[in-house]
Amino acid sequence: MKFWLVIILATIALPVAFAEKGTFVDQIQFIQYLDENTALEEVRNGNLDMYYFRISSDRLEAEKDRDGIQVFESTGGSYSILVNPSVSEDFNPFSISELRFALNHLVDRNLIVNELIGGYGRTMISNYGIFAADYLTIIDEIESFHFKHNPSFANQIITEELEKAGAEKIDNYWHYDGKQIEITFFIRSDDPVRKAIGEILSSELENVGFKVKKDFGDLNKAFVVVYGSNPADQKWHLYTEGWGSSGFSKYDSVGLAQMYSPWFSNMPGNNDPNYWNYENDYIDSITKKIYTGDFNSAEERSSLIEKATIEGVSESVRIFLASKTDQFVASNDIDGVINALGAGITTRFTPINVVSDSEPLVVGVKQIYQGSWNPIGGFSDTYSNQVWLNLYDPAAFSHPYTGETIPVRTEWQVENFGNQEKILVPNDAITWDIGSQSWKKVGANQEATSKVTFDLILGNWHHEQSMDMNDILHSIYFLLEWGSERHEGDKTYDSVYSPQAAQNAKTLIGIKPIDDDTIEVYVDYWHFDETEIASWVTPWSSMPWELMVSMEQAVIDGKVSFSRSGAVSKSVNWLSLIVPNDAEVIKQYLIDFKQSGYVPPSLQGFQYDWQYFDERYDASIAWIEQNEHAVISNGPFYLDNYSPESRTITINSFDSPGYPFEAGKWKKFEQIKFPKITGIEIPNVVNLKEPTTILVETTDASEIHYFVSNSKGETISSGVKLATDGLSEIIITEVETSKLDVGANTLKIFASSDQILRPDIYGTSFLVVENQTSLPDVPILEVEHKSEESPHAGIILAIIGAVIVGIIVSIRRKRKAKLS
Known part of the structure; x- marks a missing residue:
């Protein structure tokens, strides 16, 4: 969703009298259970209240299997194969698009659904599963591919393409330039389904003449070998991907770009300038239009989706296999579980709304730590988000059942006159000027497509400092600075974050703070649903400005990287605020800023005395010293403790008069009637x-x-x-x-x-x-x-x-x- 892309264009809320407790439970302990069967028994025995991972269907088939527990079914997850299409000195058969396409006939999607996941799923051809909001838009295009498990047909295509490339088959195995062609298949061994998919596809590949080297590992290893390495090094050729969801959108502007488009930095190479990168200008142009609202009607948007889907499936760099229906379990002793579409019971609304007679609430998770915790290039895995989204209140979020953008911490008013009409921007609106490193007035005769006025519900950060307009201004500065055009020697550029942020930044014409919690935003963006306009431009921040400044300087100085690929290519840590060593790096910058009297350029020129900045630095320094982490946000829970030894994370309710919502705010989502x-x-x-x-x-x-x-x-x-x-x-x-x-x-x-x-x-x-x-x-x-x-x-x-x-x-x- 968009609010992950920019610090923080998250999105939106209702005015509520500030309360002292926003949750029913005081403490939640997340504990790792790798084995789902063990976790199921722990729920039955009362040692776990919930388990945030699917339970195999055969363990819940009989009525007696469900005695004493609650079972929730949810769709949202999916499986895919990522293919390495790189061209290098060593011959890579998957650099041939027709050969990649042939894999669609080599995989047995029906077997995956009917056997590997026990019928709890649906075959997939594109990134749109059958329950996606836009699925009906592209159903004819999907049907036109007529993919079936047909190894003979796949072998025919593979043979034709390899012989055309100069390869030959010797003793039933393919050779190129006298050397046997070997495929390295990175297979996730921590997921039984993906392990089985990898084994079956490996066998099919061997049957058509490839030598297959299997490399087994978990997500941590995949971050290095698959997502972090140069594709041209061919450390991998195929990878069994799995996708989870923290929610879903009625108008998904991100999915096609994320799954098929190089500009989004989620395709082989990840836009790292030091690596070989997959390129496809055609699909980039289409998905950028979808992402930035560059269309004049719902019909034109549908046409763009159809074109992008056809191109993505045809290129077959990412091949989707199946969507899954996950079965989650919870104890009968708890109430208030919310089973959202997409996320299931792991939605952020469940921990906020759940009621239990015992403390703490104990939640089992599949993995306690698999990826970085930072708000720019981190939180990219399902496991970290299952915890993080309880610590952070976005300005807006997706409705758990309709996918519409709903307000959380702001109200808004949208003004526009359609995609072809313009609004005059006031002379005193401001924008960030990169050259002078200062805020400048936009000047006369500036126009924008839309104007959105936001009334923000700010509240307190977890270190009890008040959220204020400085946090908002710095987040907009960061978007414009890090989302600007890259130039030689540019240190405010991240190969993953910046290309995504650039799409938002180039539409932002100016902003005008009105008072302590009201701001006008002028933007060249249009959508036929005005809530999408609001969600596109919502000014918000997930962490205090002083943390953001410290993280930014640590990255500029080359001590850490915001993104995974940057960390690997530069041989530095992937910044993770939950890790004590990285938190210590951030603390040292805070100390240096305090001692030197540093005021970041983004906040200079506004009427604040030094005491304000000094108190902010002190609060964050004290937090890190007391908690040994630098995760400070604004949500209904705060991070109390992360213990790698015991594989646990503990979060406590943020019982503060500075938190704006009372317990039970999301209770209306408990019950829903399905058609x-x-x-x-x-x-x-x-x-x-x-x-x-x-x-x-x-x-x-x-x-x-x-x-x-x-x-x-x-x-x-x-x-x-x-x-x-x-x-x-x-x-x-x-x-x-x-x-x-x-x-x-x-x-x-x-x-x-x-x-x-x-x-x-x-x-x-x-x-x-x-x-x-x-x-x-x-x-x-x-x-x-x-x-x-x-x-x-x-x-x-x-x-x-x-x-x-x-x-x-x-x-x-x-x-x-x-x-x-």
Whole structure:
């Protein structure tokens, strides 16, 4: 989400009388449990209150397996294969795009879903899973790829491309320039599913003639070997990726850029200037438009998404395999768990809202520490975010069920007149001037597309200093300074953060502080949903300005790096404020600033005496000395202790009159009604070239989306119908039925709700005949009907198969799938 990209364009809140306690529990202890089976037993035995990692489906199948515990299902995670496309002196077969594309036919997505994750998932072709808000936008493009597990076809493509490149097969193995081609496959051994994916794909690669070297490891090792190394060194060729989520967005502007576009610094090379980097100007241009709102309508945005999706899948540098439905467990002794879409029970809303009679609340996690803790290039892994998001209040966040941007610590008012009209920026608005290292007035005749006025709810930092406009000004300075065009010898540039920040920075025209907690922001950004405009420009900070200044100077001096790739290429630490040694580095800068009377350029020229700066430095120095870490934020909990020896992190409630919200603020998210398809009325047979009607019954749905396709996978009819009193009518016209094929055709229905962006899904095959009104009498070979009443079970999947050999034989099967 956007608020990770810039310190801090997080986003937004409601005015509340300041309270002294924002949580129901006083203390939470996160403790590492690598083995999910052990964690499950600990929950059953009362030693754990929750476990923040999925539990294997076979451990929760029977009713008795669920006795004494709460089970929550959530979608959001996914699996992919990252492919190294680099070109170097040593021949890399995956530098050939057609060969990368062939991997889509070598992987068995259905096996992954049905066997490895026990049916709790869905096959994926692009970064958009079936429950993504934009999935229906690109469903036709996805279907057009027709990917199936077909090793023979994959081998045909691989053979053609390798022979074209000059390789030859000797004794069933591929050789190039007299040397056997060896593929290094980095396989995550700490995740049983990804380990199995790696083993199976390795076997398939060996079957088509590659020698495979397997390199096993966890995320810490992957940060160095895969994400931190120069792709041209070919320390890896393939990597089994896994993706988690802390939330989801109704208008995802980041996903396509993050998963496919080089500019976002998440593709091989990570934009490190010292490394070989994957390049694709075409997809960069498209995803930058999506990211920066460079479109004039929802339809144009959809078109851009379609183009980027096709290019990303076709390039196959990152190959998506499956989305998963995770099952989380919690003790029956706790209440108030919030099961958000995407994040599941690990959402930031759960620890804030959970109620327990015992203290502390004990939460099991898969990993206690796998990546850096810093707000610029850190917090890039799921595990750190599971803790960090409880310590930090963003200005705004995504609604856990609709994905809309909702206010958390600000109110806003948006003014604009459309994408083509402009607003005059006041002369006394200011912007950061890099050349003079000072704030300058924007001057006369400056224009912007949108103006947003923010009333911020500031409160206190964890070290009990008040948040103030200086924190906001410094965060905007940082965005503009580190998001500026790179020049020779530029020390305020990070290969991961800066390209992302630059997209925000170039749209910011000026700001105008109005009073202690009100600021106007003028920006060249437009969106058809004005809450997206507010979220794009929200001025906010996740940490006090004095910490940010100290971190920045430590990076400029070359002692640490904000980003993982920068740390590896420069042979310095990846800055992590939770680590005592790094915290000590930050403390020393604070001491130096205090002793030298340093006022950062971003805060010079404003009316504050030295006592203010001195108190800020003292507060952060004292915090680090007392706590042995430098994690200071503004959320409902603060970091009390991190113990690598015991593999625990302890956080305490921030019981301060400077915290603005009372306990129970997010209680409304506990219960939610999911849309459900309860019945489908479809003719036994559909006559070719004759109109037909399908009736759909639903509950808690506002509309249905339907797609009718023929046996070639071509969509011949689609549309949206309102669910009026739980009933929708689909009419397939005579013209449309004439485009169907005799035999089995397909209907897909998505029932959606305005209140929750997780549709219920029904899929079926229906029979098309010529000049026939009924099915012949044939024995029913198999009938299966399985019902699950859990509101979290989600999707109905009905499969009706039809086989025609001379005469019609019809077999109907209907089931409600385990996963939604």
